[in-house]
Amino acid sequence: MIDATLSLDPAFVVGPVRRRTFGSFVEHLGRCVYTGIHDPEHPDADEDGFRPDVMELTRQMGVSTVRYPGGNFVSGYRWEDGVGPRDQRPVRLDLAWHSSDPNLVGVDEFMRWCEKTGVEPMMAINLGTRGVQEALDLLEYCNVPGGTHFSDLRRKNGREEPYRIKMWCLGNEMDGPWQIGHKTAHEYGRLAAETARAMRMIDPTVELVVCGSSSAEMDTFGAWEHTVLTETYEFVDLISAHAYYWDKDDDLGSFLASATNMDHFIESVAATADAVRAAGKHTKRINISFDEWNVWYMDRAESVPPKGDDWPVAPVLLEDHYTVADAVVVGNLLISLLRHTDRVHSASLAQLVNVIAPIMTEPGGRAYKQTTYYPFEQAAKFAAGDVLQVGIDAPTYETKKYGDVSTIDAVxxxxxxxxxxxxxxVNRHQDEAAQLRIDLRTLGDLDLVEATQLTHDDLTWRTTADDDARVVPVPNDTVKIVDGVLTAELPRVSWNVLRLG
Structure with a gap:
């Protein structure tokens, strides 16, 4: 058994816990929308065709915001196709995922789903095939009370009051050559600045997210952020970051240390933003919207879109079935996001349902939780107040990708x-449990409220609709507090939550 010590002090605060850290993402991709959140053929579907079981699981999970409608999808999206009478809406080709979209769910339906589910919308606009005017039209439709063409169109379509959407993404992953309308950093920066400036003329209260790099592995990473922010700094509030991780090349040790990469990604983006701030003599600070993150096995067959003349509606795409090890990594990525709460002001787990998701559904049938559901649910439920700096003294282990990393990570x-x-x-060690020690005396007189752990002897175990409750957070009976010092055993490859009050 390895020994590890955590040091905490209430005087050392990183920043507040931000509820927007616990956001998610719904894209018109695969079965995320159709047979995911929307399934009118389901026996329990409501009057709008939404699945109540998915809404309830979303609420239980603690999701605060939902980004919509993409993702790669948004770079070819015509939002007008998704409003008005459903029987008059066109079917369009989705070039991003080689699918067809019947536009049965659009802006108004998504906003009703948000209101029913109790989440804040985060709307993305198309800066791939479209531009400033189309962004203004959508903002007018959503946020202007009435008396104009698009605001009155919204009222005609059944929504009298404006939606007053606060968070807007200025396109998606425009650095990626795979993106419809892919642009250079300068081209995109100019377009984003023009769009942001005009949007603020309609609604000065909007919070705008400009596109950062789609991955820290992009050749243009860093330089892209610097150029884009040089163009847009005074007009935007946040810059996006996207990262996906998977057990590539059968390298579990590196995979379990994925949060090391996320830490570096966040710190690099923050440093670049601050460099632009200094060079431009700006006073405000640009923070980060980590609005796509998750475990995603991109090399699997289910991540390959259809081809040729096959343009199906809601095909099975990106439907990863997550393991116990995947859940521990997701928990560790949440630790990284919380640890950087001073700069990460928003985040979105990609995605919510069926597509690399914590929630899975059967068309017309059951919904169930994946292993990755539980770390998110617990972090969203129990993280409160301030994030504290944590000193970690633990053995390290060597990884192929990241060098020596700590066996224990915590926030x-x-x-x-x-x-x-x-x-x-989290205990990242593949073989050894950890004996954890925390001196609580600087934190006041604390008792144990609850201690749970999520682990399993078989790290490859996955949930199914028939068996989704075998691996869940269970009590950790090893936790003791004696004379203000907490000790606990953390199993190998495990996610752990210790609640004190």
Whole structure:
């Protein structure tokens, strides 16, 4: 058994826990929308065709925001196709995923789903095949009370009051050659600046996210952020970051250390933004919207879109079935996002349903939770107050991708009003349990409220609709507090939550 010590002090605060850290993502991709959130043939579907079971699982999971409608999809999307009478809406080719979209779900339907589910919308606009005017038209439709063409069209379509959407993404992954309307950093930066400036003329209160790099592995990473922010700094609030991880080349050790890469990604983007801030003599600070992150096995067959004349509606795409190891990595990525709460002001787990998702559905049938559901649910539920700096003293292990990394990673939150503390920790060691020690005396007189762990002897175990409850967070009975010092055993490759109050 390895030994590890965590050091906490309420005086060392990173920043507040931000509810927008626990966002998700719904894209018109595969079965995320159709037979995912929307399934009018389901026996329990509501009057809008939405699945109540998916809405309830979304609420239980603690999802705060949902980004929509893409993703790669948005770079060819005509939002007008998805409003008005459904029987008059056109079917369009989706070039991003070689599919067809019947436009049965559009802006109004998605906004009703958000209101029913209790999440904040994060709307993405098309800066691939479209531009400033189309973005203004959509903003007018959504946020202007009435008396204009598009606001009155919304009222005609049944929504009297404006939606007042706050968060807007200025396109998606425009650095990627795979993106419809792919642009150079300068081309995109100019377009984003023009769009942002005009949008603020309609609604000065909008919060705008400009596209950062789609991956830290892009050849243009860093330079892209610098150029784009040089063009847009005064007109935007956040810059996006996207990252996906998977057990590539059968290298579990590196995969379990994926948060090391996320840490570096966040710190590099923040440093670049601050460099632009200094060079431009700006006063405000640009922060990060990590609005796509997850485990995604891109090399699997289910991630390959259809070809040729096959343009199906809602094909099975990107339907990864997650393991116990995947859940531990997702938990560790949440630790990274919380640890950087001073700069990460929003994040979106990609995606919510069926497509690389924590929630899976059967068309017309059952919905169930994947292993990755639980770390997200617990972090969203129990992270509260301030994020504390955590000193970690633990052995390291060598990885092929990241060199030596700590066997233990952790973050802690503290509610300054109640003094309640929650510690989220992962043990990355593939073979050894860890004996964890935390001196709690600087935090006040604390008792154990609850301690749970998520792990399994078989790290490749996956949930199914028939068996989705065998691997869930269960009590950790090893936790003790003696004279203000907490000790606990953390199993190998495990996600752990320690709640103190």
């Amino acid at each position: 802690a939150t503290r509610d300054p009003e109640t003094g309640a503390v929650t510690v989220f920790a």
